[in-house]
Amino acid sequence: MHYDIIIVGAGPAGLAFARSLRDSTLQVLIIEKQAKAQIEKPEYDGRDLALTHLSRKTMLELGLWQLIPEQSISFVREARVLDGDSSMSLDFDPPENEDLPLGYMISNHRIRQACYEAVKDLQNVTIIYGQSVSDVSASDVNAGVTLEEGDQHTASLMVAADSRFSETRRKMGISADMFDFAHSAIVCRVEHQQEHKNIAWEMFQYGRTLAILPQHDRQSSVVITVPGNQVDEILKLSPQAFADDLADRFEHRLGKMKLVSERHHYPLVAVHAKKFYAQRFCTIGDAAVGMHPVTAHGYNLGLRSQATLAHLVLRAHKQGRDIGSMDILRRYETIHMRATRPLYHGTNAIVRLFTDDRLPARALRKGVLQASRRIPPIKWLIQHKLGEMDEKPSLLKALPTLRKPFS
Numbered sequence: 001m002h003y004d005i006i007i008v009g010a011g012p013a014g015l016a017f018a019r020s021l022r023d024s025t026l027q028v029l030i031i032e033k034q035a036k037a038q039i040e041k042p043e044y045d046g047r048d049l050a051l052t053h054l055s056r057k058t059m060l061e062l063g064l065w066q067l068i069p070e071q072s073i074s075f076v077r078e079a080r081v082l083d084g085d086s087s088m089s090l091d092f093d094p095p096e097n098e099d100l101p102l103g104y105m106i107s108n109h110r111i112r113q114a115c116y117e118a119v120k121d122l123q124n125v126t127i128i129y130g131q132s133v134s135d136v137s138a139s140d141v142n143a144g145v146t147l148e149e150g151d152q153h154t155a156s157l158m159v160a161a162d163s164r165f166s167e168t169r170r171k172m173g174i175s176a177d178m179f180d181f182a183h184s185a186i187v188c189r190v191e192h193q194q195e196h197k198n199i200a201w202e203m204f205q206y207g208r209t210l211a212i213l214p215q216h217d218r219q220s221s222v223v224i225t226v227p228g229n230q231v232d233e234i235l236k237l238s239p240q241a242f243a244d245d246l247a248d249r250f251e252h253r254l255g256k257m258k259l260v261s262e263r264h265h266y267p268l269v270a271v272h273a274k275k276f277y278a279q280r281f282c283t284i285g286d287a288a289v290g291m292h293p294v295t296a297h298g299y300n301l302g303l304r305s306q307a308t309l310a311h312l313v314l315r316a317h318k319q320g321r322d323i324g325s326m327d328i329l330r331r332y333e334t335i336h337m338r339a340t341r342p343l344y345h346g347t348n349a350i351v352r353l354f355t356d357d358r359l360p361a362r363a364l365r366k367g368v369l370q371a372s373r374r375i376p377p378i379k380w381l382i383q384h385k386l387g388e389m390d391e392k393p394s395l396l397k398a399l400p401t402l403r404k405p406f407s
């Protein structure tokens with residue numbers, strides 16, 4: 001069968017891209033290796049994503065935000081970053097005179113479900129479930145895929161949205177910078193005694209990093225980053241021992257804690273594709289850039305990548321031009337490289353520094369947090385986590401307050 005566009009991967013990036021093409025006459029095929037049931041009703045996977053205002057706007061325009069139940073969306077009003085044994089926190093307060101939060105929190109599985117709901121009935125989109133792409137090819141006129149059961153399809157453009165370990169990217173000969181942090185993120189939800197007041201906490205402790213992000217009522221989402229060899233030991237703790245240990249490490253700021261979800265864990269490997277395109281082929285979402293979660297850019301950048309590509313493709317289609325031509329793909333790469341490369345390298349540098357517990361690094365960590373008051377780019381990078389990615393680093397906005405916790 002011939003289509004205009006083949007998307008490999010029905011994750012939140014691939015589905016959002018298909019949704020962006022909804023008003024066109026472009027015929028789209030999505031190929032997804034998971035079974036239909038898993039895509040229709042994705043299960044909670046422990047990931048609660050922090051989303052920026054720009055992402056909210058994009059999701060509203062695509063009609064995705066409206067499909068997420070209100071009680072599944074929470075927000076971050078303020079944020080505090082703590083380092084090691086220091087009592088100083090780097091604070092991110094809400095914008096003055098604006099009734100806006102710093103950012104929003106939504107579970108990954110809710111986003112996936114909304115993306116699926118928004119695409120499943122589109123007339124111009126076909127989805128093949130339960131089959132992997134086993135081979136890819138490209139020529140001057142077409143891109144082609146062969147599925148594991150042997151079926152073949154062609155299109156003017158193939159878009160890889162098949163995760164940070166994208167097989168199609170590799171098969172198209174595109175290499176990637178990969179950084180294995182040798183750490184894993186353990187994620188879950190807890191209930192606690194005290195109100196969180198919609199404050200998000202990021203604690204770069206020695207030995208582990210702890211993020212506590214506000215959910216509804218007295219619940220928070222937890223991200224614990226630890227060296228890979230400690231994961232099993234932590235997961236073996238009974239739910240209450242785990243929650244008690246967490247409350248201790250969080251210095252009982254929210255009182256007693258109780259685990260209210262399963263614990264999931266993810267190995268932390270950051271990936272930045274060296275190129276975002278090849279002949280009649282390009283990458284979006286994590287297949288282009290897979291970020292370390294500490295700065296919470298992942299899906300925010302994924303949404304941005306699909307929006308950029310959709311804009312260029314739709315414009316070319318309207319003008320009767322070839323949607324898979326090199327000049328369009330090159331333009332996409334230029335825009336998305338510019339948006340992602342500094343964030344990717346900046347985030348990795350922050351992670352490397354703030355997970356280094358050697359004495360010189362400890363001193364540097366303190367220095368960096370203090371210097372953030374005066375060096376806007378550092379604050380800006382950290383601030384990206386908290387929902388202001390669409391803001392340019394402005395000197396005024398970049399001056400946080402350093403204060404003692406509870407002062």
Ligand SMILES: Cc1cc2nc3c(=O)[nH]c(=O)nc-3n(C[C@H](O)[C@H](O)[C@H](O)COP(=O)(O)OP(=O)(O)OC[C@H]3O[C@@H](n4cnc5c(N)ncnc54)[C@H](O)[C@@H]3O)c2cc1C
Pocket residue numbers: 008009010011012013014031032033034047048049050051108131132133134161162163164167168185187223266284285286287293296297298299300301302
């Ligand atoms: C612990 C953690 C916390 C995070 N926190 C945040 C956050 O706060 N904010 C944020 O913005 N982002 C965050 N992220 C990142 C976010 O989860 C990802 O960026 C996003 O889920 C990636 O979506 P995707 O569609 O690109 O890829 P994926 O979700 O990986 O989807 C890829 C899809 O492709 C399919 N597939 C793979 N290979 C094939 C194949 N060969 N053939 C067919 N189908 C295939 C897969 O089955 C899957 O459905 C976090 C990630 C982690 C791990």
